[in-house]
Amino acid sequence: MKKAFALLALTAALAAPMAAQAHRAWIAPSSTVLSGNDAWVGFDAGMSNVVYQADHAAMRLGGLDITAPDGSKLEAQNATQARYRSIFDIELKQEGTYRVANVVEGFMGFYEQGGERKRFRGSEAEFAAAVPADATNVSSARTFTRTETFVTLGNPNDTALAPTNKGLELIPVTHPNDAAEGESSTFKLLLDGQPAANVDVTIARGGLRYRSNPEEITTKTGADGSFTVTWAASGLHWIGASVRSEGANGQPGTNASYNGTIEVLP
Template identity: 35%
Template sequence: MKKLLLAALLAVSSQAVFAHTLWVMPSHFVLSGDDTWISVDISAANMTFVPDKGVSPDNLSIVFPDGSRHKFAQSYQGKRKSQADHQLVAEGTYLIENGGAPRYFTMFEVNGERKRIMADKQAAASQLPAGATKVTTSRGQSKALAVVTVKAPNRTAITPSGEGFEVNFVTHPADYVAEDEIQWQLLIDGKPAAGVKVELSREAELYRNNAGRVTVETDAEGKLQFTPEHAGRYLLEAGYQANTKTELADAERASLTLTFEVGLP
């Protein structure tokens, strides 16, 4: 039976940021200039958009409006946050993503001691020591997303691929406005992810007595709705877990965050 829950980061670059929430923050979300540049902050933190742990930018990429994926032109890893820059040379919508391909973890015990190897079920079969017991393999993936649009929006870069845990942008990110409903759909391998609890938070909660976080749940079609009261920058956090056996794993876990901007009405 599938269990869907809000999860912490599952696969990050170091144990130092394991318990923190990974996010990316572009300098702009909507641009109207020609041949412009974008800067992106990357961090992992307990409080929304308050940088805490610098994260490696090695898995940071940007999908262009034509669907082609690129590494950032330049990047730097800092102690509290990392930063990357890239030139946006075409009109349309870009997807910024920090996160690599799914990773496989095989856990087992030898003489009562719990151990782990980074391998799927097939690869682990030849690596397990003699006498290994309680062998289980999980597929894990985490990613942080943001969407930037230059002039006219399009959907090529943000169209779901049908693989892994994804967001289907029912409402285009360039159209998020305070007091208007925003709709998303969460998918797992192209199918609706129903019953997923999602947390939404707004910037500057450090300066509010009430953080004002909102929890919503996806419906049977994997859809969720949110009507922001205020303009500003927001973070969506969601996680998925299921005991789904495949040739490569016994279970799968995935998490994602989405940074988005809401404009004035």
């Protein structure tokens, strides 16, 4: 680790109240790099126009998925939902890197009947039976949202960073807790386990409330799904991306989004 750890809407709506559809989802940790044999980290989770500024809606935590350094799953502690943000803690007892994610999967269908547009919500298996025989313009999509961050206690490791091959995922090439101001980090985006090529990726630095420059950039993934970011300043940075595709031959389309938080240290 360098310098001793110095250093993105349809699916988003499923992770928060419907009023937050146009807002960015984020999980903000109180710390990302810790030492010792036992530590606690607190997390805020919300939806807002300005990332990490809790002023719009809390994130629902029904899909909270916390992976420990050995690959086992942890339960959040002290979880609660306030008006503008949800909060929870985790206790770090294992040395290594933790992946803290809120993952929401869903399925949506649409059809027209008698000139009226109708929407279906339920499981993919139920959709075919739910569509009337006289329905026209039938379409559907699998939806997937991953919102996450990473924390490390002591020496880092990569076990929790392994892909699940579901939805849109960020796979670190550079360790996510090794981001430093003035240096570069490389990541890959996968969609259902395959490289997500030619995808727009937005990187936004937190703290906009206290400055006039948004410090937001957009890049694009390569053929292997990779992209590189040079960190111009320290602070929490939001990484957002989404992939949408139309279904074909009776198969559902895809609406997948990713929202990640990386802390860049001085």
